[in-house]
Amino acid sequence: MSSIFKNTLGITLALFLISATAYHKFYVSVTQINYSNKEESLQITSRIFIDDFENVLKERYGVTLDLGTPQEAKNSNYYVERYLNTRFTIHINGKKQELHFLGKEYENDVVKTYIEIKNTPLSSLKSIKVESNILYDLFQEQQNIIHFNINNRKKSFLLMKDKNTDMLKL
Template sequence: MVKNFLICWMMICSCCISFSTAKSNFHPYHVSATEIEFNPKNSTLEISIKIFIDDFENVLKKNYRQKIDLHKAELRSNMDQLIADYVNKHLFVISKNKKYNTQLFGWETNQEAIIIYASAIAPVFDKTNIEVVNTVLFDLFDDQMNIVHFFVDGKRISEKLSIQKPRIKLSY
């Protein structure tokens, strides 16, 4: 009887340990945060995007079918290309019917997130006619939310984008 109890207890403990280890990167929310600020001095859009790193690695693997590891220095130049391509396809600003694509400026990681820095030259930017499209990770999660904070002249407008609402129109 004691032997059966010990065997059962060991099996339960090992299952709990393996489950907790397997789920260590799991998070129940799929969300990113994007900040876009118009800099009138040099007519640029300055952009930062913060995304859970495990989700971003998974979407890059899905889209590019390559080995993805954002922490390995030897893969950095290849990761630069993939990140630039992905962000350029999934985040852009439109003003006066002109689409402004992003140029990757750089990126950094921590244990939980990747922070991507980009910019776009916007010489004919009209702050009364802005549209932002952000479909980052929509190709991975149906419940993905992308929070966008847009700044012009020190004023912020924030919106939540989803697969049902991938774009917003703003006017300052």
């Protein structure tokens, strides 16, 4: 075999392997939890890839919502809220909180969801426990990153299927 052929074969094989690994999909969501002194509330923004979210909603509820398109289903908020209420929970000082879904918007290939927990005076916050099961029902390798910013205290957690809960003590 000639040296040129071996080099060409080697380069072709290397490019194939690089392109095959570069396409490997990763599954991640990012949730930001901020405290609003003005509103005395926790304000929660989650960022989830639209295609992954569409797939899990279709699998779980048998609906195609066409999120982020002109054909988006009129009842899409219902399914987004329903899913989040069953897959994301927050406990403050050991008590499960009611999540108020405010809406969603789109940014490129991501859906941003907005949730609020009302009537939460800062002085009463001792601990915040977050349990996130977002997308675990479809993607075993899903990772959910949680960022807190409460009273200038910042902390982040990485939640995975086998460790889906963490707590911030204030």
